[in-house]
Structures are given as structure tokens and as C-alpha cells.
Amino acid sequence: MPRFKSSHLLVAESGADREGHGLRRTMGLFQLVCFGVGAIVGTGIFVGLSDSVAQAGPGVVVSFLLAAATCVFTAFAFAELGGAIPVSGSSYSFAYAGLGEGTAFLVGWCLLLEYGVSVSAVAVGWSQYVNELLDSLVGLHLPTALSAGPGEGGVVNLPAVIVIAMAAVLLVRGVRESARATAAMAVLKLAVLVAFIAIGFTAFEDGNLTPFSPTGLAGIGAGTTAAFFSYIGFDAITTAGEEAKNPRRDIPVAILVCIGLVTLLYCAVALAAIGAIGGDAVGGRPAALSYVVNQVTGSTVGGGVIAFGAVVAIASVVLAVMYGQTRILMSMSRDGLIPRVFEKVSPKTSTPVAGTLIVAVVFALPAAFAPLDAVVNLCTIGTLATMAVVNITVIALRRREPGLARTFRVPLYPVTPLLGVGFCLYLMYETGATTWIQFAGFLAVGIALYLLYGRRSSRLAAVTPTDAAEPVREAV
Template sequence: MRPPVSRRRPPEALRAAPSAASSGPRIKSPDLLIAESGADLEGHGLRRSMGLFQLICFGIGAIVGTGIFVGLSDTVAQAGPAVLVSFVLAAVTCVFTAFSFAELGGAIPVSGSSYSYAYATLGERTAFLVGWCLLLEYGISVSAVAVGWGQYLNELLGGLTGWQLPAALSSPPGDGGIVNVPAVVVMLLAALLLVRGIRESARATAAMAVLKLAILVLFCAIGLSAFRAGNLSPFAPEGVAGITSGASVAFFSYIGFDAITTAGEEVRNPRRNIPVAIMVCIGVVTVLYCLVAASAIGALSAGEVGGRPAALSLIVNRVTHSTLGGAVIAFGAVVAIASVVLAVLYGQTRILMSMSRDGLVPRIFERVSPRTSTPVANTWIVTAVFAVPAAVVPLDAVMNLSTIGTLAVMVAVNLSVMVLRRTRPDLPRRFRVPLFPASPLLGIAFCLYLSYGTGPATWLQFAGFLVAGALVYTCYGRRRSRLGQAPAAQEPVEQEPAAREPVAQEPVAQEPADGAGTGLSGTGLSGTGLSGTGLTRAGVAPREG
């Protein structure tokens, strides 16, 4: 029988390490973030059971889904044949930010992703708002993705049997229905798989990722066989404004690559595998999306594709003059979108687990089952909460809000990589952002540019969402923060009297004599068993100011 889940906490000397002085922002050092991670050295809590191939498949599974199978038609409606430019513009934005994610994911391999990176660089308040935006990104994404799954399930049923679910049971109220039952069903199925264990979930995601790639390659072959250059004219009927608006919609298709970093505590050799997986996923997905967009707009005109549900199945049906081909594409979409639901639910639960570990959300979200090594209660709560909007909210009503929330998170990540380079140049980094600092600065600029394309209504909605988050942090998070409750939060480590109870002396005596030169003896790190994690440098003393 496996031992119970470890509930140990780092010693107070280590907890005191972050800059939590009352005169400045509460900043948690990367060393402390890793020390508190759920996958401890004894193997309790989360398991490191994902390899590089599984992580790449997980990333592709998180990215490729509703955005391309459902959102492509909305992008065409905005940009026309210039949808190709819109996808490239969205990809460029992602590439610059992906560089930052790759460096941070390797340097701080924890499940908190952007939230943890902001905590280590920008302070607790900003980190909470980043986590708040991640709840928006993942929560709305999983709801929107589940809605798209229901659309293609109906298309598949229609192609195979000629029968479809009635609109009352397959569409939200805004789209002529009462409740979207398929959206709720796919979320429940994904939750059941997630609570069984990460190994089973990773295997299922890998199989679905390979299948969806094969289906999209088949679509490209069919679409390019009917390519007509005349469909590309006029190329940009709405001009630059249409391309920008289309890029904002297309950006939704790339949401999910950041979920790779939420596996930081469950992937083997995370310092190498996380950066590699991010770059491979972005490269594969960008090429694939451009080919799919070119195939779609070449096979049918923009007017025929724009705004049509299940557009890829429609195109294949028109080209092959048969519903069988469309049914194959619909089957691929059902599988693809199901894998996105799985991956996004996974990322959501790991973000909440990290925030709960810090005391910023209720403790129930950090509890890990000793039997399955998964946050079971966390998973079911998230599923129950976000199944409601999936059942009753139209897809197009939430995509822009999810997009702007994701763009805000990416701005914070690009800022974090620049701050961490300055404050902790000693951290191990298997990948470093090229063209630094131009790359993260360009990432910020592109994110702001795409945010402009979401429109004033979305800006106002997002501003209200941020205000609500700030109130939640002030009324709950700040008061219950474990970092704020640490004794050293009121007094820097260097100011503590030399004569102390020998709390940290016993761990120091367990380390080899040459460890005295690491600068850890005064922090309590030397006795935490971190010598095998790459935490052999100091850098945990509070930062000045």
C-alpha cells in the first residue's frame, strides 16, 4: 500500500526566504516554489510519470481543438481569404511568448505555470490576478471547447445515421436550445479519466493527439485537391482591421500551449522536456493551421466558409460530394475536442492546486488522493462549476473574453522572464530566450495589439473581471496567504539575531562539509533534501526594496 500523501511543509527558515517584507511586495523565491511543489523527493503527492513524447502529445492535445475545427469559420468571417495572415500574426504572438514560457518552465518546474512565475518575480498581488485570469482562460476555454464538441457530435450523428440530437438538448438558450447536454457529458467523461491518474490521462491524450493530426492532414489533402486560386480574391475585403480582428479570433486556436507548464510537477526531467515540448508543439501547430486555413479557403469561397458551424465537415462534403468524408472529419473533431477538454481541465486543477498551496484559495483544492495521486476533489469541483456555462452559454459569447484574459497572462509571463533574468541569473536554464530582451518585449507588444482587436465591449468585461479579482484577493487571499503569515514576513532573514534555537543546525550537520560554500546554511535549505533538484545555489534571501 502506498504511503499517505505528504503534507510536510518546508522549515520556517526556508519559508522565510522570500521577500515578504511589509514595505514591499510579497515575492516567493523559485527555490521555495520548488521546495513546496507537490512532487517531493519521496514520491508522495503528484507522480513524475510523463515523458517527452507524452508531454508533446499533451501539448498538441491542449492546443488543437475547437479553435481550428470550430473557430476557423469565425476567423474567415472577419478576415476573408487573409485568414492566412491572421493565423500567422497570431502564431508570431505565440512564438515570442512561447520562448518566455520555455525558459521559465525549465527554470521553475512547478505546476503553477504563469501564476508561479509571477509570484517569483512580480509579487503576490499580481500573481493572484494572473491566477484569476488563468481561471478565466481555462474555465471559459473548457466551456467553449465542450460546446464545440457538441456541434461536431451532431454532425457525426447526422453523417452516420441521418439523425441528430434535437436543438433543445444540444444548444444553449442563446442558440435556440435549452441546455447543451453533450457539452456536460464530455466534461464529465474527461473528469472521470483525470481522477484515475495522470498516466492513464497521458496515454489517452497521446492517442487522441495522433488521431487528430492524422484527420487534419487528411483534410488538407482533400482541400488542396480542390484548390482554386480565384477564391483568394479579394484577399483582404475588410483591410487591416479585418486581419487584426481575425488574428484575435485565430489566437483562440493557439490557447493551450501554456498548459504544458502546468505539468511541471508530473513530467520527468522537466528542465529539459518542458522547453522542448513547448517549441515542438508551437512549430507543429503553426504549420498545420496555415495548411488547414489555405486548404479551406482554397476549396470554398470565404462567403461559403465564414460563420458556418462545423465548417471543415462542410468543405469535405462539398469537395467529395458525399457525407461520408464529412463524417470522418466530424469524428476527428469529436476526438480532438475531447482531448482539449481533458487537457484544459487538467491545467485548471493544477493552477488551483498551486494557489491553494499558497493559501490564496481554499485548501480543498490542494488535497491529493493517496490512491490515484490526483487532486480528486479539485477536479470534480472545477468540472461542476464550469459545466454550467458549457450547458447554457453560446460559444461566440465567451471566446473573446477568454482571448483577452490569455493575452493578459502572456504579458505577465514576458515581464516575468525579464525580471527573473535580472534577479536570479544563477538559476539553471536549459533553454534561454533568444534575442533577449527584444523577444519578450515584442511578445508584450503583439499581445497588446491583439487585445485591441477584441473590441471595447470585451475590454469593459475584462476590466470588471479584474476588479472582481482584486476584491477577492483583498478580502480573502491576502489575509489567508501562507507567505504573509510566515514569521519572516515581518522581518528579513539577515536581521534575525545570531543566537537562535538550533532549528536549522540539525539539517546543516547532515550535509557534506563542502556544502558550506553554497550559501544555504543560513536559510535552512541545506537540510531539505534539495541537493538533487538543482537548488544548489542560494538566492533565497529577501531582495532589497
């Protein structure tokens, strides 16, 4: 496996931090926060809440807090690395700088689960609320054959394909347009969730919270793994490193603000939903938030508003996560680890048009034909593995590059990143043996691809020993 002498050299050689890469710096702090909220708040709370409640009952609030703790520890790591290495590759670029090319390739491979596969899962969840919205507006449902995959009694999930196509069209038009759309959708879905909380608490009854943990600690643990899916996407903020106006300052702030805001929101939504109608009524129910509002108000109008908010919210997640996926693939392509087509940026729109269209086509296929449950656990374990590596990277770079400019430093180092690793490993364990076997197979395929293609085509492999001994210190 190719070796390197300096994290600075790796970042410089990848080309990710150089001016003239074709991307434009147009995103300020507000846009970054909205982008983070856009990437996080969607299927996990609008669709996945019922699964978490089914596992943990009212104790799902604890599950959300534990999942948030995992994210907070890792958010500190992302904040430090995002400010020190403000490039588009997110976890991939951080691992490249701190742990080497081979590890970075596997991180990039796992990010296909976090970003790419989650797009498919999120798009599938979008279909549920499209049907709920149509039902509330005109009393109609899309035919099952066209709104669900074969595993759910249908033929093709057409709405899932449509939302991916719409996101792709917006992304190729330009990052400024995408950022504006994401900001508008983020504000709208936050308003809808705040309205849901207000409605739910009007019918709140203490008795609906007992028993608080009907399945004990095991249920809360399983609920935590399910709840974690609701937080996937906060690290997408770091993929905007090359398009943020002041990435060293704004990226750390945006990450921490997003985690705090989303955690408060999720806990309040869970309490409002369960307090209004009880955990048994919420657990396992499709489009649960609309159902809660319908039950509380005795009308389908409120549920229709929630369904509309969910349609917008989930569409914004597809947009933000697809953005992150294309930027990660761009970084890997610039390092020579995947085909060069992914690094090409259109001079007209300053976006990776070809890479975006390829991503849309590839991930529309599982969205069209696979059920949501088939990918959630695999997506979760891949994300947790990536987050564990990011925490380890903080430790590696602190030891080898103590002089690296850091606009934010992880507090209570090294305890915080070690706790981040520990929480990630615990939640990975909770995904179950079947998911571990699937993940092992997925990693095996990634290793084979690296050895057969990535290692041979790598730009780092072409660096001579003399070159590698002369790090470009000013690059980061």
C-alpha cells in the first residue's frame, strides 16, 4: 500500500484544496446550517420514528439522546477536521490525510452506504407521505404497483425515482440554486415540526408515557440504533468545504448548531407524539406524524399539512445527501481512486454534472425496487464505521501534525474522540449479526476494488520518494 510522509502533502496532492478546481464559494453560515438541517431532518423522524417507538416505547426519548451523544462526540471530531482541512471529501479526505490511502478508500466505499444508499432509503420513505398527502387532498392513493417495490407488493416505486430525478436536475443547475432551495425547505420543515409539537402537546397525557421502557434497556438499545438513522447526514456539511465562503470558521459552528437543534426537535416530537396517543398507537405505523395530528384534531386537514411538510423535508434530504455524495466521489476521483469522470466540473454551472447524473441513475434503481427496511441497518453500520474512523483520525493527526492550523479543537482530548469510537462500536454491535455479515461482504468487495483498480490508478502511487519528502505546508 502506498505510504506518505505528511498529511499536508496528501491534501495538497489530492488537488482538493487548490483554487481553480471549478467550484465556487457561495455558502455562508446560514446556508451551511440549513444545508445540515436539510440533510438530517427527513425520513428518520417522519418515517423512522414509528420504528424507534416500536423498539423502545416512550423510552425512545432516551434512545434519541444516546444517538445524539454518539453524534455529538463525532461532531466535535468533524468540527476540528472540517476547520483544519476544508475540502469536499469529508470523512474520506480526513482519513486520507490521517490514516493513508488504503483506509481512505474504504472510508469512501462506506460513504456510499451513508450517502448513496441512504438516498435510496429516503426516497422510498418519500413515497409514503406522497400517498398520505394525496389522500388528504383528493382522497386518492397511487396504485401500489407504482408506489412500492416488489418486496412490498408493488412493481416499481415511481415517486422514489421522481424525487431523485428532481434533486439531480436542481444540483446540476448550480450550488447557489441548490443552497437556496435547501434553505427554504429547511425553514419550512422546521416550521411544520414545531406546529406538530404544539398540536401534540395540546392532547398530552402523562399516562401515555407509562410504562416508560416496556422492553427494558434492551429495547432502548435497539431503539437507539433505529434512532441513529434519524441523525445520518450532519457530516454532509463538511462536503461543502470548497463551496463555503469561510469554511474554517463556519463549518465547525454549523455542525454543532445542527446537532443541538435537531436533538431538541427530535425529543420534543417524540414526546408530543407519544404523549398525545400513546406509544402503542405510534409504534410501527406508516406516516405516524400525520396519523397523530389526525387523531388529535379529528380532521385530515392537519395530517395533510404534516404530510406536505414531510414531502418537502424528505425531498430536501435527497437533495443535500446527493450533493454530499457527488463531492466525495469528486475528491476520490481527483486522487485517482475512481474513474476521472466524477471529477469533471462543468464550466457553465460549476457543478460535477456527469457525476451527479451517474449517482442519480445508480441510486434510483434500489429506490425503485428495494424496501426501506432492506437498507437501513446496512446504511447505519457503514455510517458508524466511518464516524469511528473520523474520531481515530483526530488522534492520529494530533500526534503527527500538532502544528496543523485548527480553528476548532475537540474538547477534553483524547477522552472525547475515544468516547466517540466507543459509542460507534456499541451501536454497530446493536445492528445484529446479519448486518455484520452483510457489512463484512461489502468491505470485502471494497478491498478487492482498491487492490484491482484504486491502488494501480492512484495519483499518490506516482509520487516519487523525493517528492513525498517535501510536504507542501501551506496547502492547508
